[in-house]
Amino acid sequence: MFKKNNSNNSNDRSSFTSKIGFVLAAAGSAVGLGNLWRFPYCAAKYGGGMFLLLYVILAVTFGFALMVSEIAIGRKTKLSAIGAFDKLKPEYSFVGVLASIVPVIITPYYCVIGGWVLKFLWSYIAMPANEVAATNANGLTVFEQLITSPTEPIIWFLFFLGFTILVIAIGVEKGIEKLSKILMPILVALVAIVAVYSCTLPGAMEGVKYYLRPNIKDLSVKTILSAMTQLFYSLSLAMGIMITYGSYLKKDVNIETSVWQIEIFDTIIAFLAGLAIIPAVFACGSPENLKAGPSLMFIILPQLFATMQAGRIIAILFFFLVFFAALTSSISLYETCVSIIQDKFKQKRTPSIVFTFFICIIIGLLSSLGYGPLAMVTFLGMQFLDLFDFLSNSVLMPVVAFFTCIFVGYVIKPNAIIDEVESSGNKFKLKQLFTVVIKYIAPILIVIILVASLLQAFGKISM
Numbered sequence: 001m002f003k004k005n006n007s008n009n010s011n012d013r014s015s016f017t018s019k020i021g022f023v024l025a026a027a028g029s030a031v032g033l034g035n036l037w038r039f040p041y042c043a044a045k046y047g048g049g050m051f052l053l054l055y056v057i058l059a060v061t062f063g064f065a066l067m068v069s070e071i072a073i074g075r076k077t078k079l080s081a082i083g084a085f086d087k088l089k090p091e092y093s094f095v096g097v098l099a100s101i102v103p104v105i106i107t108p109y110y111c112v113i114g115g116w117v118l119k120f121l122w123s124y125i126a127m128p129a130n131e132v133a134a135t136n137a138n139g140l141t142v143f144e145q146l147i148t149s150p151t152e153p154i155i156w157f158l159f160f161l162g163f164t165i166l167v168i169a170i171g172v173e174k175g176i177e178k179l180s181k182i183l184m185p186i187l188v189a190l191v192a193i194v195a196v197y198s199c200t201l202p203g204a205m206e207g208v209k210y211y212l213r214p215n216i217k218d219l220s221v222k223t224i225l226s227a228m229t230q231l232f233y234s235l236s237l238a239m240g241i242m243i244t245y246g247s248y249l250k251k252d253v254n255i256e257t258s259v260w261q262i263e264i265f266d267t268i269i270a271f272l273a274g275l276a277i278i279p280a281v282f283a284c285g286s287p288e289n290l291k292a293g294p295s296l297m298f299i300i301l302p303q304l305f306a307t308m309q310a311g312r313i314i315a316i317l318f319f320f321l322v323f324f325a326a327l328t329s330s331i332s333l334y335e336t337c338v339s340i341i342q343d344k345f346k347q348k349r350t351p352s353i354v355f356t357f358f359i360c361i362i363i364g365l366l367s368s369l370g371y372g373p374l375a376m377v378t379f380l381g382m383q384f385l386d387l388f389d390f391l392s393n394s395v396l397m398p399v400v401a402f403f404t405c406i407f408v409g410y411v412i413k414p415n416a417i418i419d420e421v422e423s424s425g426n427k428f429k430l431k432q433l434f435t436v437v438i439k440y441i442a443p444i445l446i447v448i449i450l451v452a453s454l455l456q457a458f459g460k461i462s463m
């Protein structure tokens, strides 16, 4: 990816060696469980076509403006989030601090889901596809047995976390990134194949329609909020990561084009994942599963693979590739936590890795047990994993995004970003759109959505 450099000294920062290297590294961080696991269940739950439509509209306006801003702030200051805001306007350094809390919350539960992926990979290695799709004597699916077990989710979580730390500790991130450049395209091809298969199943057409046809009755504050938070999550926005990536970026790279490339790549994968999973929900004759939430992928895919010829082989390959995509993202998340602790608390690398590990263990254990032994513990009606996801995605990220817009729109002014984008010698083609979105549309939308979602979470309104 890039050479690590956690000091705040701008002179010795290494750079991406090539333009495409930057796009691939940023896309490697962006593409992960967010696309393959989170996007399909959010789309399924929040109205299919309407969710998809809102997602795309937000991606080309909001996502675009925010990603350009973050990368430009990073390149301009050559610092990561906390330092960057501090350097440009010390009163706004709290935005960097808030942004830094997000990966600390996400990393542990990301590793829990990564663990679920590993469990399915292992199941397909150990059992034929129809057995993975079957229920046990108590009528529980493999997935239900997993998440309600007091030990299994912890074991798989620790495996996934262990892989992540191992890669970081022995310093082979670069090798993993290189490998992911070969494996990612294979993943895209495989998801596309599964999507085509899924769409041709009897009964799947209903699902294709649900996924592709926006229905105005599905337009609600909740749908907009979920599309917006999914966008942040999937593009690794509003958590300081793109600022850090930007800080490593060379002056001659065209930020605008790079952002389009990252967005298109990320969205295509998410779209295909939705197309693989949502029609299959209908084909399996269980539209009630649309509301399944985080478990959707793990309920539907086993049923799909069980009907496929060579389903077991495809499943092994699929879960292996998902594991890999998740690993590249978890490495980038973990690294971010480590460098935040290093920068903020002036710690060395090894103690920071260890400290991050302890945070992961605490939050990860709660998330692992949240659907089993700790299922009775809920906050605002949410179990631990959903709660952490809610706090980071639906609360902190919109707040960070809001202040980033205010910061760019009214403190350093959009021109500061436009100049930085144009410093590579190209015109910023969509600078008008950028300015309007960052100054007016995005902050107003975020405030409305955030207030509505908080009121809703505390049960004051229903949407």
Ligand code: PHE
Pocket: 029, 030, 031, 032, 033, 034, 035, 233, 234, 235, 236, 237, 239, 241, 329, 330, 332, 333
């Ligand atoms: N964007 C990643 C995904 O879609 C998640 C992630 C967020 C990874 C932040 C790195 C940093 O899975």
